[in-house]
Amino acid sequence: KAIRTLASLNPLDSCRKAFKTLKIxxxxxxxxxxxxxxxxKTANERGEDIHTYNTRxxxxxxxxxxxxxxYSKKPSYAGRKMYNSLPKHLKNFSGxxxxxxxQ
Structure with missing residues (x-):
């Protein structure tokens, strides 16, 4: 409701574009x-920690x-899966x- 007020939307309008324009x-x-x-942030095991082969x-x-x-619904497991699905250029960043x- 707050997004609709900030973006001056009608009750039946979609809020999807409003989130993007307001950067929320x-x-x-x-x-x-x-x-x-x-x-x-946490020190989890990566593929490069197991062996020295240069794999993708x-x-x-x-x-x-x-x-x-x-177990697969735990944030620690789901977070690893989400991180692994990130594009390669984002995986090179940290912090x-x-x-x-x-964002």
């Missing part, structure tokens, strides 16, 4: 941003094996530069 992240976007930045997945985080879907690139 949605709730889902905020969750993704916080989880990916948390994963970047070397900068990705290793996803631990699990037996339940409950504030990564956060700025995600």
């Amino acid at each position: 992240l949605t709730i889902v976007g905020l969750y993704i941003l916080s989880v990916v930045t948390y994963i970047d 997945r070397a900068i990705d985080f290793i996803l631990p094996q699990h037996h339940t879907t409950q 504030k530069k990564l956060k700025k690139g995600l």
Whole structure:
């Protein structure tokens, strides 16, 4: 409702463009941003930590094996998957530069 007021939208108008013009992240976007930045801060195991071969997945985080879907819903696991799906140019950043690139 606040976005509709800020953007002067009618009740039936879409808010999607208003979020982009006002440069405000949605709730889902905020969750993704916080989880990916948390994963970047913590020292997790990457492919390059396991072996010295130059592979295309070397900068990705290793996803631990699990037996339940409950484990795959944890922010630590989901964050690794989200980070691994980022474009390569964003994976090269860390800290504030990564956060700025995600916004």
